[in-house]
Amino acid sequence: MTTAVEINSLSFQWKHTDNWSLSVNELNIEVGNKVFLYGPSGSGKTTLLDLLTGIHTHNKGSIQILGKELNTLSATQRDQFRADHIGFIFQQFNLLPYLNVIDNVLLPCHFSKIRYQNAKQDSPLLETARELLSSLGIDTELHNKTATQISVGQQQRVAIARSLMGNPEIIIADEPTSSLDMDARNAFIKLLLDEVEKTNSTIIFVSHDTSLASFFDRSLSINELA
Amino acid sequence: MNMFYKLISKSLWNRRTSVILTLLSIALSISLLAGVEHLRREAKDSFTKTISGTDLIIGARSGQVNLLLYSVFRIGNATNNISWESYKDIASGKNIKWTIPISLGDSHKGFRVMGTTQDYFEHYRYGNKMALSFKQGKQFQHVYDAVLGHQVAKELGYEIGQKIVLSHGLGKVSFSKHDDKPFEIVGILEPTGTPIDRTIHISLAGIEAIHIDWQHGAKIPGLSISAEDALKQDLTPKAITAVFVGLKSKVATFSLQRKINNYRQEPLIAIIPGIALVQLWQILSVIENLLLVISAFVVLTGLTGMITTLLAGLNERRREMAILRSVGAKPFYIFLLLMTESVLLTVIGCLLGIAIMFFILTILKPILITQYGLFIGINPINSYILIIIALVIALSAILGLIPSLIAFRRSLKDGLSIRN
Numbered sequence: 001m002t003t004a005v006e007i008n009s010l011s012f013q014w015k016h017t018d019n020w021s022l023s024v025n026e027l028n029i030e031v032g033n034k035v036f037l038y039g040p041s042g043s044g045k046t047t048l049l050d051l052l053t054g055i056h057t058h059n060k061g062s063i064q065i066l067g068k069e070l071n072t073l074s075a076t077q078r079d080q081f082r083a084d085h086i087g088f089i090f091q092q093f094n095l096l097p098y099l100n101v102i103d104n105v106l107l108p109c110h111f112s113k114i115r116y117q118n119a120k121q122d123s124p125l126l127e128t129a130r131e132l133l134s135s136l137g138i139d140t141e142l143h144n145k146t147a148t149q150i151s152v153g154q155q156q157r158v159a160i161a162r163s164l165m166g167n168p169e170i171i172i173a174d175e176p177t178s179s180l181d182m183d184a185r186n187a188f189i190k191l192l193l194d195e196v197e198k199t200n201s202t203i204i205f206v207s208h209d210t211s212l213a214s215f216f217d218r219s220l221s222i223n224e225l226a
Numbered sequence: 227m228n229m230f231y232k233l234i235s236k237s238l239w240n241r242r243t244s245v246i247l248t249l250l251s252i253a254l255s256i257s258l259l260a261g262v263e264h265l266r267r268e269a270k271d272s273f274t275k276t277i278s279g280t281d282l283i284i285g286a287r288s289g290q291v292n293l294l295l296y297s298v299f300r301i302g303n304a305t306n307n308i309s310w311e312s313y314k315d316i317a318s319g320k321n322i323k324w325t326i327p328i329s330l331g332d333s334h335k336g337f338r339v340m341g342t343t344q345d346y347f348e349h350y351r352y353g354n355k356m357a358l359s360f361k362q363g364k365q366f367q368h369v370y371d372a373v374l375g376h377q378v379a380k381e382l383g384y385e386i387g388q389k390i391v392l393s394h395g396l397g398k399v400s401f402s403k404h405d406d407k408p409f410e411i412v413g414i415l416e417p418t419g420t421p422i423d424r425t426i427h428i429s430l431a432g433i434e435a436i437h438i439d440w441q442h443g444a445k446i447p448g449l450s451i452s453a454e455d456a457l458k459q460d461l462t463p464k465a466i467t468a469v470f471v472g473l474k475s476k477v478a479t480f481s482l483q484r485k486i487n488n489y490r491q492e493p494l495i496a497i498i499p500g501i502a503l504v505q506l507w508q509i510l511s512v513i514e515n516l517l518l519v520i521s522a523f524v525v526l527t528g529l530t531g532m533i534t535t536l537l538a539g540l541n542e543r544r545r546e547m548a549i550l551r552s553v554g555a556k557p558f559y560i561f562l563l564l565m566t567e568s569v570l571l572t573v574i575g576c577l578l579g580i581a582i583m584f585f586i587l588t589i590l591k592p593i594l595i596t597q598y599g600l601f602i603g604i605n606p607i608n609s610y611i612l613i614i615i616a617l618v619i620a621l622s623a624i625l626g627l628i629p630s631l632i633a634f635r636r637s638l639k640d641g642l643s644i645r646n
């Protein structure tokens with residue numbers, strides 16, 4: 001079994017700033033792990049995710065994702081690698097406001113052949129999307145509504161469906177619950193983890209709210225990674 | 227639908243107010259530019275087509291352009307006449323192949339009446355040396371016969387055999403009618419695309435007959451000569467308005483022109499139609515070029531407006547770009563999205579503009595014909611219109627690089643982080 005994420009003596013600094021830096025001495029995340037990453041606001045959680053997903057490039061050390069050393073890939077290759085293997089859920093406004101729910105869910109398959117093939121392996125593409133949405137509690141009558149016509153909680157669940165379309169190996173969720181209230185938050189995490197479990201994906205879930213840690217296999221404090 | 231075009235069309239629809247305004251400004255500017263260019267070409271074409279094969283036009287002394295306007299375009303009035311004696315004298319010159327005397331001044335329901343001889347139907351040429359031909363009927367034979375231009379018959383719904391009454395003067399509504407001497411329509415000409423289409427032709431004797439009991443533009447009080455009686459009188463004209471002349475040898479054109487310009491018996495002027503047309507065109511082309519430059523700037527303003535709108539929209543669309551990046555769109559895809567958007571808007575704007583122009587020309591066409599004697603084709607799909615559109619689209623692609631490159635660079639820098 002390959003390792004989903006392997007980081008060694010990583011250090012990163014923003015250009016033109018020297019008062020803040022991020023360093024990770026060693027981090028291994030196995031495939032199928034459900035990891036909770038926490039730390040106060042501004043501690044560098046998002047920055048770390050951006051490095052893991054190859055959006056920003058690191059200055060020192062090594063990052064391997066699914067066995068691939070990110071620094072050996074060109075910018076375009078990194079973009080494609082990310083499209084093929086990583087699903088994202090953000091804090092809020094995950095969806096394109098002018099597309100309907102279904103089209104939003106189908107988007108990743110437009111940019112990744114691998115995810116497209118995966119998604120239509122068992123049933124037709126549209127079926128897969130509809131089933132995924134239904135299992136996340138988004139009823140059929142909402143599928144043709146645009147993102148602005150459904151509630152924030154529903155939008156976040158559509159975002160889960162989209163991140164899971166075509167079974168990417170890694171799901172990155174950056175504070176996906178901060179726009180939800182307590183009840184919705186717990187329901188959201190349970191749904192998310194159930195779906196992730198079904199496909200044996202790896203999830204890295206970021207939050208500053210440590211009370212959520214109990215849902216996960218493993219929790220990491222960003223400040224203790226150095 | 228392909229996702230790329232879905233993204234573009236739905237995103238545009240989402241911003242429809244600003245998109246529609248942008249489209250309108252492009253469309254209007256294109257219709258202006260293409261319209262001006264189209265009118266320019268068509269007018270020039272229509273102009274130069276009006277007369278051909280005539281070597282000289284002779285009239286009472288006035289400006290070159292004035293003579294050309296009233297004799298060929300039926301615009302304006304002659305200030306003076308040529309006496310019949312002078313005409314006879316000129317027509318008998320040894321180099322003269324043919325002459326067509328014309329006499330203007332009367333009208334019928336806004337259409338001008340032209341007195342002439344049968345030589346007109348034989349020798350007059352327009353366009354590419356085309357002769358007049360009859361759609362129905364034949365040339366006038368008798369004093370009270372009339373031959374209608376195509377447009378006259380069409381607009382007034384006249385047919386062969388019908389009788390019409392001519393009016394004195396050129397007003398559309400005239401109170402002094404020659405109603406005691408009606409004319410019979412004996413022929414209708416094929417369309418020519420020239421002012422001939424809007425002319426009623428009668429014989430010089432006919433002109434003489436209707437004015438026999440008239441003097442200084444009014445009926446002589448107490449004198450009334452019936453149509454029948456008029457025929458018994460001498461109907462040789464005393465004066466005519468102008469003469470079209472064809473020469474045996476073109477080489478003689480300039481010397482004859484000089485001779486007529488120095489004609490001793492009365493002040494005359496002879497013009498060479500080709501040269502006078504060019505002169506007239508030059509007067510117009512100053513205005514016309516100015517219009518073209520102005521409309522080119524209007525198009526530039528329209529395109530700049532579009533780019534400004536797209537640029538202003540980029541800030542609001544930062545999140546949209548980040549979402550696209552997060553689902554796998556590469557920066558180049560974002561670049562293409564924006565490029566396609568500006569080119570697509572321009573293409574639609576152009577099509578809309580051409581449609582607007584077509585519509586306006588259709589409305590304008592009859593006005594141009596009646597007021598200015600200009601015959602304008604309204605098919606705007608011409609090679610030069612296509613060239614204009616191609617240039618405008620190319621320009622939009624170049625200008626579109628600005629927002630596209632900004633979005634490209636920004637999506638590299640911003641990555642997926644949806645920070646505000």
Ligand SMILES: Nc1ncnc2c1ncn2[C@@H]1O[C@H](COP(=O)(O)OP(=O)(O)O)[C@@H](O)[C@H]1O
Nearest residue numbers: 014017020039040041042043044045046047048
């Ligand atoms: N694009 C950037 N350029 C420069 N500094 C940045 C950029 N993005 C974030 N930072 C800085 O990096 C630090 C970590 O930010 P971030 O990773 O967003 O923290 P967190 O996600 O834990 O709240 C902060 O000090 C922030 O100001």
Ligand SMILES: [Mg+2]
Nearest residue numbers: 045046047174
């Ligand atoms: Mg963050």
